[in-house]
Amino acid sequence: MNFPKVLIQNRKVYTENSVPGSKVYGEMLIKIKGIEFREWNPFRSKLAAALLNGMKNMPIKPKTNVLYLGAAEGTTASHVSDIVGKDSIVLCVDFAPRVMRKLIEVSEERVNMIPVMGDANKPEQYEEYTGGIKFDIVYEDVAQPNQVEILKKNCDKYLKKDGFALLALKARSVDSTRHPDKIYRQIKQELKEVGFEIIEQINIDRFEKAHMFYVLKFK
Secondary structure: OOOOOEEEEOOEEEEEOOOOOOOOOOOOEEEEOOEEEEEOOOOOOHHHHHHHOOOOOOOOOOOOOEEEEOOOOOHHHHHHHHHHOOOOOEEEEEOOHHHHHHHHHHHHHOOOEEEEEOOOOOHHHHHHHOOOOOEEEEEEOOOOOOHHHHHHHHHHHHEEEEEEEEEEEEHHHHOOOOOHHHHHHHHHHHHHHOOEEEEEEEEOOOOOOOEEEEEEEEO
């Protein structure tokens, strides 16, 4: 299944390159009918892993604004940037100073990416960078025990009504002593209790050990 600005073929996934000729992390560039695509490495991107593992619901599309929590060096965020286009915003939040230099470099080439150093546990820290908008999607890839709590706080503050949330859950960050399947059952219950509807969940274990990817609607 292909989605706008996304190409899946021969067990590989690509995004249409919004900055032709530019690479972010050494990925392969290919041209199809004169259009340049960037290969999207599923071992470096949980969203790419979910797509290759059969994801059916992809709310990230052209002209959507995305709040990206845990953007790291901007690998996945750069592909999100390709998809949403230059008239949208990808607000890229990360707490680690060591990744910010690379994230800033990536954002300099991609006009719709805004790099922000902030703590996803404290969504008020980056309010001034939102431009007062509500986001179509909140994407979270934060390796913290309270991943559901973080997602809800950010959705409460920044997500549009009937918006989507995407959660890349790392089971061992929740509790490294318990089997991931028990963590997934716990998280499923937590998500429902705080107002999320689970549209889809995709096990991405073959790319990222003990990870589950969730597509959610926030009620």
